[in-house]
Amino acid sequence: MNTKVPVYERILDLFEAEGINTIFGIPDPNFVHMFHLAEERGWNVVAPHHEEAAGFMAEAVSRMTGGPAVCIGTLGPGVANLAGAMMCAKVEHSPVIFLGGQRARITEQRVRRGRIQFVPQADLFAPSVKYSASIEYADQTDEIIREGLRRALTGTPGPVYIEYPSHVILAELDVPEPLPPSRYRLVGQTAGADRVAEAVELIRAAEHPILLVGHGVHTSRSGPAVRQLAELMACPVIQTSGGTSYLDGVADRTFPYGFSPSAIEAVVGSDLCLALGTELGEPVHYGRGRHWHAGEAGRKWILVEQDPTAIGVNRPIDVPLVGDLRAVVPQLVDALADTPRTAGPDLARLVEADAARIAELAETAPVGRTPVHPARLIVEATKAFPADGIMVRDGGATTIFGWTYSQAKPHDVIWNQNFGHLGTGLPYAVGASVADGGKRPVMLVTGDSSFQFQIAELETAARLNLPLVCVVAVDYAWGLEVGVYKRTFGPGSRETGTHWSRDTRLNIVAEGFGCYGEYVERDADIAPAIKRAYASGKPGVIHVAVDPKANSEEMPSYDEFRTWYAEGTQ
Incomplete structure (x- = not known):
């Protein structure tokens, strides 16, 4: 009718x-x-x-x-x-x-x-x-x-x-x-049974398989099915830099590609890579350069991809599975259910080594500096991250420090790795909390430059009464760009257009928008301030003064980050 x-x-x-x-x-x-x-x-x-x-x-x-x-x-x-x-x-x-x-x-x-x-x-x-x-x-x-x-x-x-x-x-x-x-449209596209059978045959034959998990696993909300697959394959889970949401139940064997020695060892030694939700782009060296190069001759590739025109563009694929992750991963799970792999001693060793690495970083990040060393900010903030929370990232240097020093393994992480658009963090945090119905705590870890792009949305967060705490690393500068000046012209060079007033107090700005605000310049005060912000019942902004020299000169794994630009230029 x-x-x-x-x-x-x-x-x-x-x-x-x-x-x-x-x-x-x-x-x-x-x-x-x-x-x-x-x-x-x-x-x-x-x-x-x-x-x-x-x-x-x-x-x-x-x-x-x-x-x-x-x-x-x-x-x-x-x-x-x-x-x-x-x-x-x-x-x-x-x-x-x-x-x-x-x-x-x-x-x-x-x-x-x-x-x-x-x-x-x-x-x-x-x-x-x-x-x-x-x-x-x-x-x-x-x-x-x-x-x-x-x-x-x-x-x-x-x-x-x-x-x-x-x-x-x-x-x-x-x-x-x-x-x-x-x-009126294609929904839940599965892969062909013949291709699924080929993929399963390769998985069963592999001695050192890995899962390469990208951004699409998070955005398709395929985590539970991918967890089942990871358990059946009993293998390391390697995250792309865009796929930094951890899978519940297998988070301890989820290692960030390029930034974890366990991830690199697993990649180098792998004889099969099953790639899910990733374009195999520059941040993973197209799956054929750098860390992948050593074992290339003996490694097989399975790629689950929704767009058939993407197959084979960045590297050859042995078994392409064209379809929706939400439909194809359950196909693989069903096919492997009767023949799960048994984890070898290498997996336990990699897990132990990665846990030791993370613990060591927490111990060795510089302590007691005023202003705070940015590595210590990441350690203290992510230690205080609520276990059930939603993590949002933004910023240049702050995000690079975060890749290495984070102590949290949240199953919802939002940032834009592909485009690298600064200023998305606060709107992402608001949108994520709206989607969640304001039930779970949200933490935004960002730099001051990025935070100020959309700072007016603090009022939106306050109006909606969202459980959001923004931890802002403040060096009063475009920290990543200051580093570029130093590397280009040498220490002590003029850093044109990168600095602003040290009278800026983002915690006071937050209070003006109806939020909770605190100013912090000692690392021991970061976690207590975060806890007070959540307890306040208002969105919070923790202004953490960080060491500008360390922020621009001591970014960890920066050389690894630079290798993403595969053709050698930006």
Whole structure:
């Protein structure tokens, strides 16, 4: 039975059929009806202070739910503000639906100059998204929204842009109930049985297999199935730098690629790599250079990949399994269930060595300095990280210190490794907490430069009363760039454009936004301050003054990080 509904209501219906119940953005006349109705229906309707932040928040929701997410931009300037988030979502493979307001289409067809808040938006954004379209006529609503969702979620996930001109807002449609996703797009694609059998044969024959786990395992929410597979294979789990969420139950044998000696040893000695949720890109040396080179001749490769055009691009693959991780990994689990491998002594030795490495780092990170050494900040903050929490990372030098010195192994970690976009941390933290319903504690570990990009979203966090603590490493500078100056021109060189006032107090800024704030300059005070911030019942900001010299000159594993640029240049 068909019912008459306005376009804005039909769009909500179509999104609800995909499980979407959250929208971010600052509404203009195109969207006030949609926002009003969404709130009536019980959606999370979040208005941040900048549309770019809305896009990052939506991306975090997508990462936490494994599904698509939605944000909007007001016509003209608001849509322009989405550009950074849109590009980030493209490179991070996040299925965010960006809706843009627009004036009535007749405006574009007229020969005029000096029109207010008007630019041909869909054409400008087309290169940054998988699909760009405009709802020109009301009865196109279903096909365009569904095509956007289809493109966003099919093959390699990614963002789409759909324009919503004012002349179609209130038009009524006579439409049936929305279709479920399986009726209009491919859902749960499995790999062919013959290929699964080939993969299982290689796994059973391998003496030293490894799992290479990437970003896609987290964003598809495939962790439980991947854990089962890791247990059946009884092998090391090697994380890419983008796949830094730890799998419950096997976290002790999850080692970061390139930054853990156990990971490097496991890679070098492996005779089979089963890669999940990774493009095999520069941060893993395409799976064929650096740490992979030594054993290349005797190593077999299995790759689970949703996009068939990605197979074999960065390196040859022996058995490609084309399909959705959420469907293919259970196929492998079922096929291996009767013949689990038995872990050899090497696995226990690698686990023990990695645990000893982490403990040694906690002991050897410089203690008692004022300002705090950034390595010690990471140790103290991650020791205080709640076991059930959501970890968010941001910043340059701070993140590099974090790769090496972190003492926490959380199963939800959010940062953007592929694009390297600074300033995402606070919006990611807000979006992740909104997706979680504010149940679990969230910790953002960031540098001061990154934190100030979207600092106004502290008010959003306070308004939503989110359980978020931001631990900010403050060196009053662009620390990573200061290091670049020093390496380029030598110590004592002029570091143009990288420093600002030491009178800056981010804890006081936080209090002005209605948050909890503390200033810390001794490492012994970091963990107690974090605990007080969580106990306050408000979002918190811990301003930790860190040693600027150490922050720019002593970044651990920096030489390893530089090898990511495979062609030798940035």
